[in-house]
Amino acid sequence: VAALRLPGEPGADRPAEIDIQVRPGHRRRGLGRRLLAAAAEGLRADRRTSVIAQVHAGTPAVPFLESHGFECVLVLRGMVLRLDEVPPERIARLVAAGPAGYRLIRWQGVVPDEHATALAHAKHAMADLAEYEGAPWDAHRVRETAEVVAKRGDDLYTVAALDASGAVVAGFTEIVVPHDAAGRAAQYDTAVAPEHRGRRLGIWVKAAMLEWLAAERPEVREIETDNLGDNEHMLAVNEELGFRVERESLEYQAPVSVLP
C-alpha cells in the first residue's frame, strides 16, 4: 500500500507526505519501487514539488528511500513519558513556579477567535520546522490544523502562556488524545517565542498540561513526543519532566522530479 497526504491546496508549496508498506514476505521484489512510481504520478498530478517520509532508523525504509533519491533532512528522537512515574507534587510545584508577568489559558479543540492570530505568531517560533514545512502560519492554518484533528475524531488540548498584555502567546503546548488512544496521547507542537525564552515557560506550559490531562483524561497513561535531535532545550525540558528516549525517527525528503 502507498498512502499520500496532500496538505493544503493542490500545488501548495508544502511537501506531500508518503508512506509505503510492503508485507515482509513480499519485499525485495520491486513492489515498493512500483508503489513509489504510482504515488509519484499522483504527486505530479497534484503539482507537488517535494515529498517527505518519516521512518525509523535502522529499518529497510532507510536504504529503500536512499536508493530512490531521498535525503535525510531531520532526526527526531521519539520519547515517552509514563505518567504514573511522575509524582503529582512535582507537577504541582512546576505549575506553581510559573514566571511572573504571565498567565496560563487553555482550550480544547480549535483555538478561541481572540487568540487565533497570537497563536499563529507563536507557531512561527518553531523556526526549524517552519523553514522545513515552507508555509507561514496564520489564523486560518491554525484553525485548519485543529479541524483536521477533530475530523479524525481525536481530541486536541492546548495550554498557552499569555504575556502581561494578554495579547501575546509567549509559549504554548499541544497534546492530542487519539480516539483509539489505548492510553497513549501524542505531544504535538510546543514552542516559546524567542523573546520569551529562558524563563522556564516551556516547562511551565507542559507541567500545566500534565495537570489538566490527569484531571480531564485520567485514562491517558503515556505521552509520546518526537524531538529534533539537535533541539537541546526541548530535550532538556522533556528529560526534566521524565520523558525517556524510546526510538529514533528520520525524516526523509525528495524532490518529486527525481522519483521513478
Ligand SMILES: CC(C)(COP(=O)(O)OP(=O)(O)OC[C@H]1O[C@@H](n2cnc3c(N)ncnc32)[C@H](O)[C@@H]1OP(=O)(O)O)[C@@H](O)C(=O)NCCC(=O)NCCS
Ligand atoms: C521500505 C519498503 C516499503 C521497501 O519495499 P520493497 O518492496 O521491499 O522495496 P523494493 O523491492 O522495491 O526495493 C527497491 C530498492 O530499495 C532498496 N532496498 C529495499 N529494501 C532494502 C533492504 N532491506 N536493504 C537494502 N536495500 C533495500 C534496494 O536498493 C532495492 O533494490 P534491489 O532489491 O534491486 O537491491 C518495505 O521494506 C516496507 O514495507 N517496510 C516497512 C514500512 C516502512 O518502513 N515504510 C516506510 C517507507 S515510506
